[in-house]
Amino acid sequence: MRISVARPWNSPRRWTRRAVLGAACAGGALVLKSRQVRSYAASEQLQIGVVGVGGRGAGFIAPEGWSSVRQQIGGRIAALCDVNRQRAGDAFERYPDVPAYEDFREMIDQMGSRLDGLIVSTPDHTHAAPSASGLRAGLHVFCEKGLTRTIQEARVLAELTAANGCSTQMGNQAGYNERVVEHVWAETIGELQTVWMWGGGGAGPRPRPSNGHSVPPSLNWDLWLGPAADRPYHPAWMRWQTWRDFASGHPGMWGSHLWATLFKALKLETLWPIDQQPPAAGSQTIQVTAECSEVPEATFPRWRVVHWDIPARMGMPPIRVTWFGGGGEAERRRRSAIAELLREHPQWAAADDERWSSWTGNLWIGTDGLMYTFGHGCSVVQMLPEAEFRGVGSAPQVLPRPLPGKFLRGWAQGMTNGPRPVGCFNQFSGPFTEWCLLANVAARFPGERLEFDPVGCRIVNHDQADQEIRPPYRNGWTL
Secondary structure, eight states: OEEEOOOOOSSOOOSOHHHHOOOOBOSSOBBOOTTTSTTOOTTOBOEEEEEOOSSTTHHHHSSSSTTOHHHHHOOEEEEEEOSBTTTTHHHHHHOTTSOEESOHHHHHHHHGGGOSEEEEOSOGGGTHHHHHHHHHTTOEEEEESSOOSSHHHHHHHHHHHHHHOOOEEEEOTTOOOHHHHHHHHHTTTSSEEEEEEEEOOOOOOOOOOOSOOOOOTTBOHHHHHTTSOOOOOOGGGGSGGGBTTTOOHHHHHTHHHHSHHHHHHTTGGGGSOBTTBOOTTOSOOEEEEEEESOOOSSBOOSOEEEEEEEOOBTTBOOEEEEEEESSHHHHHHHHHHHHHHHHHOTTTOOTTOGGGGSSSEEEEEESSOEEEEESGGGOEEEEESHHHHTTOOOOOOOSOSSOSOOHHHHHHHHHTTOOOOTTOIIIIIHHHHHHHHHHHHHTTSTTOOEEEETTTTEETTOHHHHHHHSOOOOTTOOO
């Protein structure tokens, strides 16, 4: 349903914009060159539609800020969409002359030919559907993290990007840390043996909300549910990060920030087909196992320990990566593992080092020392023992400087025939999201070793777990 109507456009416009964008993005506004687009002024801005403007999306439509479309890429907010009129009220009032919608499908159908790009900033379970619709309409798509709720959704977005060549970007802000990647490849801390990651747990067992609540008049509950299974409205469902049906859990929320550098440093993307080409490392399976506090029907476990056993690829040996998620037993095991490691190598660090008490982080363990990383894109980097690595400097540069665009600027540069963004769906964010979300699948089947084929996007040894990769969509919804 369309909930407000914009002023008529001054003149009808044939669809030529996306095929001919070729301007440069230099610091501020991104403009089109007049000789490249018939009947467009030289100063015309990129036209951006935003799906989900009442929460995180408010930052994209703000006039200023680190995620402001206007300030960061000089773009124009040309269409708005949100299923909650009350939550989106400020946005709609700020742009009274911009078309506003409840249904992204209607927005894309009516406005797609006048848009250049689409930003999706909704709950995780409704990331994939509008992103896929935008890509099929030829729009460049920026989607917030976690990119998708399910593995199959990530694969579809990657394949659509490869097929149409649009600029795509996942909103994990800092991407990955190229300096850390190069230190791993240069074996600054010796040959990498393993990586331990830690972070938040889930809500643990919670009963599904009961019936008996009327839908607020400002909320389109059917559209909020999107492809998720039908159910009566309850305000508890709106705390969507709690529920498996709507969220990607810690792997999608914080793993998107903290694990991207690991994914790149271990060359894991080479196990996936990129741009419809065979994987450089050949077809091999990733084995994933989990131990959990419990297997809640509707939520995520309070704690879990997940292991990824990764095969050899691109000259790198097999390696095990472990995530200690949450407190309780997971915290105890992580502390115990660090203490045992440092009993063997007391010269590296102290077992009670305050770094091991950070609420989330990564510990890279090499034959010659440790590397601790933390923050968005692993922005904090510390090597241990400190005396040995003080002043170590940079590893030999292998990756380009600067990395092909990050966040909104990188996405905009990709629209204008620039380099692919660092988080494009097909070359990085899609495979990365699939790998992260294996932690959620494994937690449904604790103690069982699942074998994931990244080429076929299937769990090949467990039919029930394979169904978790591609759960059904509600009637009326397709990807």
